[in-house]
Amino acid sequence: MTTQLTSTLNGLDPDVLKELADTVAADASQGKMAFRVSTTWVEGGRSIARVKSFDLGNETIERDFHLVIDEPEEAGGTNLGPNPQEVILAALNACLMTTFTVLCTLEGIRLEKVDIQSSGQLDLRGFFGLDANVTPGFQALDWTLTVRGDATEAQFQKIYETAIAVSPNVWNLRNPVAATPRLQVES
Incomplete structure (x- = not known):
């Protein structure tokens, strides 16, 4: 069994970046991305934005993030998020x-x-x-x-x-x- 060492620079793998760029250069459809965010009102100026997936080329990549968005108290919010x-x-x-x-x-x-x-x-x-x-x-x-x-x-x-x-x-x-x-x- 061989172990492949990945070399990173600035926390990124240059080979992965170059491979992605080469893939997109060879087939433009592989560079198409689509993003979706759903946001639900909680109360006042507060809402929760949710990210569940995005599309890259012909593939859907699952994700699971949320972000609380609010207004400062001076603008009628509860200051629980940006x-x-x-x-x-x-x-x-x-x-x-x-x-x-x-x-x-x-x-x-x-x-x-x-x-x-x-x-x-x-x-x-x-x-x-x-x-x-x-x-x-x-x-x-x-x-x-x-x-x-x-x-x-x-x-x-x-x-x-x-x-x-x-x-x-x-x-x-x-x-x-x-x-x-x-x-x-x-x-």
Whole structure:
């Protein structure tokens, strides 16, 4: 019996990443992903979001996660979880961090630290419909990625620019996404 040792870099296996990229390059259908989240209202501003599975290529991958989302007490909530805007910022940070880390790993760059601080500003006049000239969402998003590792500043800058260009959540926040809203009323 032979034991295959896997070599990891930054907690990722570069061979697995390269194999996935090669699989998608050879068959684009294997790169198709579909995500689903169901969210149930609990009370007030609190809800529970559940993730049960996602699709990758022709395969459904089972998962089991939940996230409590709430509003701070100052906004009528019970402060038992992050609010929806904080979840968006967390998703932006996590996606950009993953993208950056994967790109560094594929380049053979060892990371010691990656940290992202983000902020978003919105105006409640838009949320409450008090001023038609104020949008209900973020008016601005800002973030700073701080990194330390064995690459030069120029190498990190190039990877950072690539990460911003290919991060799904950066793209989702910068571009309109087709949405098909529906309402189902139960009796």
